[in-house]
Amino acid sequence: MNQWLDDRLHISRLNDKFLRKAFPVHHSFFLGEITLFSLIVLILTGILLALSYEPSNSLVVNSFDPGTKANPNLVPAAYHSALKINAMPFGDMLRRIHHWMANIMVAAAVIHMMRIYFTGAFKKPREINWWIGMLLLIFASLTAVTGYILPYDNYAYNTVKVIYAITKSVPWIGDWAAQAAFAGRFPGDGIIPRIYGYHIMLLPGILLALTGAHMLIMIKQKHTQPQYAKRLAYKKIVGVPLMTQQTPIMLLLVLLFTGLVVLFSAFIPVHSVEYYGPPSTQAISSIKPDWYLLWVFGALAIIPGFEWEVLGGVISAEFVGAMIFPGIIMAAMFAVPMLDRSKENMYYAENPTNHPVRLAAGVAFLVMMIVLSVAGYKIELIQGGLLTTANANAILWILTIGLPIVSYFAVLGIVRMIRALREADERDALAHAHADD
Amino acid sequence: MTRYKKQDPEITRRKFINAALGAGAAVGTVSLVTTLGAAKPAFRLTPDKAPPQPGDILVHADASKEGQPIKMSELSEQGVSAWPMGKDKDGNNVIRKAEPNNQLAVFRFEKDRFKAPEEGGHAHVVLELDGITDQGVVVYSSICTHAGCPVPNDPNDATKLFCGCHSGQYDLLQGCKVIGGPPPRSMPQVPVEMKGDQLVLKDTFVTAPFGFLNEADWETYLEQVKEILG
Ligand code: HEM
Ligand code: FES
Numbered sequence: 001m002n003q004w005l006d007d008r009l010h011i012s013r014l015n016d017k018f019l020r021k022a023f024p025v026h027h028s029f030f031l032g033e034i035t036l037f038s039l040i041v042l043i044l045t046g047i048l049l050a051l052s053y054e055p056s057n058s059l060v061v062n063s064f065d066p067g068t069k070a071n072p073n074l075v076p077a078a079y080h081s082a083l084k085i086n087a088m089p090f091g092d093m094l095r096r097i098h099h100w101m102a103n104i105m106v107a108a109a110v111i112h113m114m115r116i117y118f119t120g121a122f123k124k125p126r127e128i129n130w131w132i133g134m135l136l137l138i139f140a141s142l143t144a145v146t147g148y149i150l151p152y153d154n155y156a157y158n159t160v161k162v163i164y165a166i167t168k169s170v171p172w173i174g175d176w177a178a179q180a181a182f183a184g185r186f187p188g189d190g191i192i193p194r195i196y197g198y199h200i201m202l203l204p205g206i207l208l209a210l211t212g213a214h215m216l217i218m219i220k221q222k223h224t225q226p227q228y229a230k231r232l233a234y235k236k237i238v239g240v241p242l243m244t245q246q247t248p249i250m251l252l253l254v255l256l257f258t259g260l261v262v263l264f265s266a267f268i269p270v271h272s273v274e275y276y277g278p279p280s281t282q283a284i285s286s287i288k289p290d291w292y293l294l295w296v297f298g299a300l301a302i303i304p305g306f307e308w309e310v311l312g313g314v315i316s317a318e319f320v321g322a323m324i325f326p327g328i329i330m331a332a333m334f335a336v337p338m339l340d341r342s343k344e345n346m347y348y349a350e351n352p353t354n355h356p357v358r359l360a361a362g363v364a365f366l367v368m369m370i371v372l373s374v375a376g377y378k379i380e381l382i383q384g385g386l387l388t389t390a391n392a393n394a395i396l397w398i399l400t401i402g403l404p405i406v407s408y409f410a411v412l413g414i415v416r417m418i419r420a421l422r423e424a425d426e427r428d429a430l431a432h433a434h435a436d437d
Numbered sequence: 438m439t440r441y442k443k444q445d446p447e448i449t450r451r452k453f454i455n456a457a458l459g460a461g462a463a464v465g466t467v468s469l470v471t472t473l474g475a476a477k478p479a480f481r482l483t484p485d486k487a488p489p490q491p492g493d494i495l496v497h498a499d500a501s502k503e504g505q506p507i508k509m510s511e512l513s514e515q516g517v518s519a520w521p522m523g524k525d526k527d528g529n530n531v532i533r534k535a536e537p538n539n540q541l542a543v544f545r546f547e548k549d550r551f552k553a554p555e556e557g558g559h560a561h562v563v564l565e566l567d568g569i570t571d572q573g574v575v576v577y578s579s580i581c582t583h584a585g586c587p588v589p590n591d592p593n594d595a596t597k598l599f600c601g602c603h604s605g606q607y608d609l610l611q612g613c614k615v616i617g618g619p620p621p622r623s624m625p626q627v628p629v630e631m632k633g634d635q636l637v638l639k640d641t642f643v644t645a646p647f648g649f650l651n652e653a654d655w656e657t658y659l660e661q662v663k664e665i666l667g
Contacts, residue, residue, distance in 0.1 A: 161537070162584040162602070165647070175650070180477035185486075186648070187537060188478065281498045281518050281540050281579070283587040286601050301603045305583065305621040307651065314650045317619050318584065379604045389606065389617050 022239030038105035055196035171313030298375030516542035564612030568628020
């Protein structure tokens with residue numbers, strides 16, 4: 001059988017080239033894999049959902065609560081189909097797994113990225129994969145946001161309204177762009193089919209293409225090697241081959257991981273469409289994006305309202321908060337590999353404490369993201385009495401800028417201290433070694 | 438030695454291929470961009486999407502009572518959610534709810550508590566006192582000018598609105614002037630009067646509602662509406 005295939009397809013060359021790829025053995029190298037597995041599970045559960053989901057915002061009679069002949073209870077078909085999916089055997093479970101997996105995919109990608117950053121794995125020659133990874137992060141968030149809109153309950157409806165407004169706030173072209181992106185003035189008749197197209201065709205296509213490129217480049221360039229590899233065999237690739245040693249590890253990981261997600265999907269419900277009901281005029285007391293977009297939301301919450309007219313366009317707080325500011329953050333993240341100007345190729349993952357400035361800058365950045373995310377809870381902070389309307393913005397701004405600075409210097413200080421102590425220890429050890437002579 | 442003497446071509450093969458590729462790419466891109474243009478559907482205005490018009494009647498927007506005219510006895514400081522209801526060409530009633538930004542809120546305070554908006558804050562605020570009925574009924578847009586969330590009363594102070602989305606605050610007694618949070622403009626008022634036992638609009642939004650960039654954008658839209666609906 002192998003021979004038969006090999007004669008025709010030259011499988012053995014594939015084997016040599018890809019299946020023997022060495023995988024370093026270190027737990028932090030599984031984060032990227034978890035991201036990949038989540039994508040696969042998302043695609044599988046997504047396909048199953050798509051079999052029963054009805055991508056339309058036309059109104060249909062709600063078969064669960066039809067109302068009366070004279071006054072039928074009309075709901076958007078998409079919302080109705082979400083109700084039907086929930087009522088299907090295992091349907092609610094499917095939605096939960098899809099939803100939780102989406103969160104986990106973004107989380108795993110973020111932590112994976114931290115590993116890359118703190119160990120310096122983004123350095124030459126791996127800059128391209130850092131950039132592709134950034135694109136993956138951005139498109140994964142877009143995919144998740146469009147997915148949120150699909151059930152078209154009142155929450156989704158209000159979310160897409162906000163996203164429409166943000167698109168429209170782009171100066172000069174915003175009005176056109178928003179109508180083009182969301183199929184007409186909000187809420188266009190074709191809004192759900194449009195979002196559906198994005199969510200199940202366009203964006204997964206982009207994600208798959210980017211993931212493919214990410215993997216191929218990674219195989220071509222090899223992983224950075226953990227420090228132990230340096231001691232084992234300097235400048236040699238150390239690790240276990242994909243086929244067959246790494247494969248069972250991966251299979252175990254994917255089974256364990258999916259099992260865990262299915263387990264807690266069974267107990268922790270996701271966003272309940274029944275609770276929010278179909279789109280209506282009812283205000284939602286506290287609307288929040290998913291955790292990975294909370295920082296944008298927080299920035300929007302603490303930027304005071306303003307509008308400037310520039311050459312016929314309007315620059316609004318909305319635009320600055322939801323486009324310019326995240327744009328700057330993204331640009332800074334894209335620029336990370338440019339900070340390193342060494343011409344040398346990088347082989348070994350670095351110990352973060354040997355690069356205190358990078359470590360401190362990374363921690364400061366994360367702290368800022370966290371503070372901004374907390375600012376997303378401004379209303380709750382005010383209602384809970386921790387802040388007042390008058391001082392909330394000022395305090396949150398001070399924290400947004402102050403805490404990262406403080407943590408920057410704190411990390412620098414701590415790392416320097418640890419290193420000084422370590423060096424002193426080494427000197428001590430050396431001195432004693434001499435004394436022993 | 439070949440029999441045919443090779444003539445120097447006027448352009449090299451490389452140049453020709455590059456030019457052909459370039460032209461092909463340009464034509465391809467332009468045609469792709471034009472098809473992308475089709476992503477934006479044409480704008481069709483139907484009476485149920487038109488902004489509030491003078492003469493429209495205020496009806497309930499809450500699902501349980503939707504379409505019933507709002508009565509004075511139902512009004513208090515707590516906003517009542519409303520749609521404007523007008524007539525189409527054939528004189529049938531149309532609730533203008535296909536445009537979500539038409540959602541209005543009706544409040545009632547003692548008339549002498551209203552005051553001209555104080556100076557300060559951003560954007561101009563308009564409060565038309567004769568657009569408030571003698572009984573003190575005032576109508577504002579219900580849609581936050583910031584990102585379009587429907588805004589309820591402030592739970593701590595009924596004379597204010599508090600937006601749950603990004604904590605925008607408005608003062609109901611001062612023309613819904615912004616008194617906190619990110620909203621860029623005041624909530625536009627819609628002048629009303631009492632006719633019989635119905636609340637009837639005297640005008641559309643007095644300033645630009647949510648969904649429009651500024652006053653000019655809104656004025657242009659109103660003109661477009663007038664043109665289409667006649
Ligand atoms: C690749 C990354 C993906 C992410 C991050 C993602 C995320 C999401 C999220 C957050 C939802 C909302 C779930 C809910 O609240 O019910 C959703 C819904 C949905 N997704 Fe995905 N998804 C992805 C891929 C896919 C794919 C590949 C398909 C189809 C082939 C798909 C089909 C659907 C459908 C049909 C729904 C609506 C189901 C419903 O909510 O009732 N998704 N997605
Ligand atoms: S939508 Fe009301 S404050 Fe942002």
